[in-house]
Amino acid sequence: MIVGVPKEIKNHEYRVGLTPPSVRELSSRGHQVLVQKNAGAEIGLSDEQYVAAGASIVDDATTIFARADMIVKVKEPQAVECAMLRDGQILYTYLHLAPDPEQTAALVKSGAVCIAYETITGAGGGLPLLAPMSEVAGRMAIQAGAAHLEKSKGGMGLLLGGVPGVAAGHVVIIGAGVVGTNALQMAIGTGARVTVLDKSIDRLRQLDLVFGNRISTQYSNAHAIEEAVLSADLVIGGVLVPGAAAPKLVTRAMIAKMKAGAVVVDVAIDQGGCFETSHATTHADPTYIVDGVVHYCVANMPGAVARTSTFALNNATIGHAVALAEKGWKKALGDDVHLKNGLNVCNGKVTYAAIAQALGYDY
Ligand code: NAD
Structure with a gap:
């Protein structure tokens, strides 16, 4: 051929x-x-x-x-x-x-x-030719988030891993699928404190078995999301409801109550995004600020790498x-x-x- x-x-x-x-x-x-x-x-x-x-x-x-x-x-x-x-x-x-x-x-x-x-499709379920791009985007989400926590990029001026004597930052990951798990691995690597939320208890169980007390797992509901987001320095949105637009899990009111200079990375933006305040951005101009919170919502993150x-x-x-x-x-x-x-x-x-x-x- x-x-x-x-x-x-x-x-x-x-x-x-x-x-x-x-x-x-x-x-x-x-x-x-x-x-x-x-x-x-x-x-x-x-x-x-x-x-x-x-x-x-x-x-x-x-x-x-x-x-x-x-x-x-x-x-x-x-x-x-x-x-x-x-x-x-x-x-x-x-x-x-x-x-x-x-x-x-x-x-x-x-x-x-x-x-x-x-x-x-794949023999083990899922969409194996989409998964690699979710792996890339999940890992990049922490890299992009960490960079935008720097003062010059609009963030609060926070080093995710902290230093001896200064507390590490708090990363909250909503959705523990391919994007979320890859973000989680990178977040742990930075030394940040990590909370992960998902609707699937089985998924949280698997992560708990692998990562033990290096992460905190939370069943995803409005109460848990609000509590986690308000204490977060960096929030990653990686939810997917197959065949549907992403649910708006983080409301405008929650964003308004977040720390000034915190960063949200809405990886799910290609399905409409899971933050009420999200709209798609490009690599040329990746962020905007709502209520003091930096939003990174690039729809084709893998293109950057x-x-x-x-x-x-x-x-x-x-x-x-x-x-x-x-x-x-x-x-x-x-x-x-x-x-x-x-x-x-x-x-x-x-x-x-x-x-x-x-x-x-x-x-
Ligand atoms: P996935 O199916 O592997 O994972 C999605 C997870 O979201 C599942 O574990 C599911 O249980 C969870 N979830 C669903 N509803 C939830 C809720 N209410 N609260 C918490 N968790 C919930 O999907 P994925 O491959 O990780 O992709 C996630 C999203 O990222 C998709 O929208 C995908 O298109 C997008 N994506 C974007 C880019 C980009 O460049 N922006 C690149 C790759 C993937």
Whole structure:
């Protein structure tokens, strides 16, 4: 199979569909991999590294789309890319179609076989191609929060870990899933005092077994959230209710009563956010202040650490990419129900129930 990796063209997107190690997995099995010139240059992946892994470098995206049997990307295809897709060609990338009728219509029109990373399921449950980005965002949340506690960034001027003779800061994490657990690990590493809240008692039990008295676990309800948030220096929001907007767990009234110069990082902002005062921000201007509390609400946190994110994503995507290249899409999907769950649009039809329902397509 010919596999094509165009350079991402969405604004400020530096990730790349395949790393050189992933290219090697494909080229060593006899597949031809076409990588667009400078596709990974911004994150230290040179054309020379791609060539050494067995890729051929191609100057332009048009040639890649024209020649490849399968396109491997990171972000949803932009309009100009949708127009280059063709009947029967495989597109393997994040799509996020439900809120995007234009892209969905363009993919339907293309006749391509569109497999979305975000709906591929895992044998152990969950969404394994989304998890790496939650891991990145969870870990980054503490890094971003700690930086914004500094005076020059609007914070109260607090060092999370304290120093001998000065108390450590208090980090409160709401939601103990992938984001929350990764934030928790980083927060413990800083030496901060950590409280974690979740609705799932089983999840709190697991964390208690692993982290013991290094953390305090709390069943999540309005009372516990208010108590924790009012004593917090840094609050991380990492809740998810699948298929729904994030619940507004921290109210405007709670924010008003928080310490001046405290920081909230709303990782769940891509689902609307779990702080009543949240609105999405960008890496170029990541924070704003409400009632003296610094709000960091960047909707695509992993983009800031594009190199780490690219490798983390590739670890999760390459297995299915190899299966698709080796078997072709029909057999690969027939053999693996989890990969089949990733099929969103196929040969001019929407093939994923929730997307068809959301956008009014026959299913
Ligand atoms: P997850 O499903 O692994 O975890 C969510 C957790 O929230 C679960 O443990 C669940 O029990 C808990 N929860 C649900 N309702 C709650 C409540 N009322 N109180 C406390 N906890 C509650 O999800 P995840 O992978 O950790 O993702 C969390 C959010 O972060 C999602 O909205 C995801 O899209 C988002 N995210 C954002 C970025 C970004 O760049 N901003 C990056 C990755 C993920």
